Amino acid sequence: MTGAPTSSPTGPRPEDTRPAPARTLDVGRLAQADRVARRREEGTGAGDGTVSQRNPYRPTMKRTWFLATKEYRAYFLREGAAVVVGLFVLNLMLGMVSIAAGLDSWTWWVDLQRNPFVLVLNVLALAAAVLHTVSWDQLTPSIIKVQRGTRFLADGWIIAQQVLLLVIFAAVMVAWLGGAWS
Amino acid sequence: MAHSEAGGVMTVEVQRYRPDVDDTPRLVSYEVPWTQDTSVLDALNYIKDELDSSITFRWSCRMAICGSCGFMLNGEPKLGCEQFLRTYAPGPLRIEPLANHAVERDLVVDLEPFMTKLAAVEPYLHPDPTGTPEPGNLQTPEQMTRYGQFAACINCMLCYAACPQVGLATDFLGPAAITAAVRYNKDSRDFGNAQRLPLLDQEDGLWPCTFVGACSTACPKGVDPAAAIQQAKFAATMDWATEFVMPHHGAPGAKDGGHA
Numbered sequence A: 001m002t003g004a005p006t007s008s009p010t011g012p013r014p015e016d017t018r019p020a021p022a023r024t025l026d027v028g029r030l031a032q033a034d035r036v037a038r039r040r041e042e043g044t045g046a047g048d049g050t051v052s053q054r055n056p057y058r059p060t061m062k063r064t065w066f067l068a069t070k071e072y073r074a075y076f077l078r079e080g081a082a083v084v085v086g087l088f089v090l091n092l093m094l095g096m097v098s099i100a101a102g103l104d105s106w107t108w109w110v111d112l113q114r115n116p117f118v119l120v121l122n123v124l125a126l127a128a129a130v131l132h133t134v135s136w137d138q139l140t141p142s143i144i145k146v147q148r149g150t151r152f153l154a155d156g157w158i159i160a161q162q163v164l165l166l167v168i169f170a171a172v173m174v175a176w177l178g179g180a181w182s
Numbered sequence B: 001m002a003h004s005e006a007g008g009v010m011t012v013e014v015q016r017y018r019p020d021v022d023d024t025p026r027l028v029s030y031e032v033p034w035t036q037d038t039s040v041l042d043a044l045n046y047i048k049d050e051l052d053s054s055i056t057f058r059w060s061c062r063m064a065i066c067g068s069c070g071f072m073l074n075g076e077p078k079l080g081c082e083q084f085l086r087t088y089a090p091g092p093l094r095i096e097p098l099a100n101h102a103v104e105r106d107l108v109v110d111l112e113p114f115m116t117k118l119a120a121v122e123p124y125l126h127p128d129p130t131g132t133p134e135p136g137n138l139q140t141p142e143q144m145t146r147y148g149q150f151a152a153c154i155n156c157m158l159c160y161a162a163c164p165q166v167g168l169a170t171d172f173l174g175p176a177a178i179t180a181a182v183r184y185n186k187d188s189r190d191f192g193n194a195q196r197l198p199l200l201d202q203e204d205g206l207w208p209c210t211f212v213g214a215c216s217t218a219c220p221k222g223v224d225p226a227a228a229i230q231q232a233k234f235a236a237t238m239d240w241a242t243e244f245v246m247p248h249h250g251a252p253g254a255k256d257g258g259h260a
Ligand code: SF4
Pocket: B152, B153, B154, B155, B156, B157, B158, B159, B160, B175, B176, B179, B215, B218, B219, B220, B221, B222, B223, B224, B225
């Protein structure tokens, strides 16, 4: 083994004299990430020696990132739909306030509902509500896991249970409101 | 498929970046001969062996288990060894480093932020403080099923490249690190839930996740990190509610008051 480096992997290894890493957890921030940032500043991180020259390129996200993939677009649609639902709720609250404010304002609000913008808003809000119902049903099975032995209940059962709850809730509401009217 | 006898020469565009000379990366085109079984990693190795030995990229196992060879292929995060040129025929195929990561050189990204996030969740068994049970840490198949899927992670970081929240909020703990925390929290032999909760339940922990779901689509191992994160959110909320209703009684580390 002529010419073998003195610190060959088979030879005795030098004593590791570095201090043991601190084991405290700074819960206010990601303490570990801070440590990396600090090492960067001090230039003592991996690859900061004289052999390699670090100059990492940091890409930035495009402003239009949410259009880039099908998933991002679907996500954007979900988020956007919430704005429509929000406007719908505002309109509904306006209606409740106008009931309380007397007959004149109530008639004004009922007329407002014939406004084409409000009509369009209502149609969009219905579409948004359907979108949210469907995506909620699709996403719930990844959160609610019912384990049976070494398997989990199939997604379909979780969705079926959601739909069943919705139907029961709707039936109770209809019965209750119907009872109040008659 | 119609490609059964496919093959030929494909234009492969690779993003190159030399830290000592370049200010920004640029795309370089190579002509790569391919057959039915040429993987993207094979194509990169062909470029390195035959066309330009200075090209730099990571790989090791070439069988989708070491997690080293994640790249953006035509804008999607994929393992280079698991994808084939035939899928991208007739080309061109664009190979770029993983998105949302600092680029050290060519296709090599900086792993350190991810590694420190992963280490931060203490992804190892925390033993029972009251002592190891006799005859040791046994586990039933049912107990293993509880976390099994989340244990399949190979730390390839494709989920980080897929997640827009990682790109927007760089301190976000991110899909794989949270999944690792959930994997140990769900392990009947682990008692580290209480230590991990404060890290998860903070601004840069779980909560930047808005359930885009792209991580689970990108994952080559079927881990479903998005599910792990939502389950962790649910668990963190339940811990908060328990604490609210009966302070300090529902100890968050308790194994069986745990989440589904
Ligand atoms: S969760 Fe999947 S995509 Fe993310 S690092 Fe693990 S194996 Fe890779």
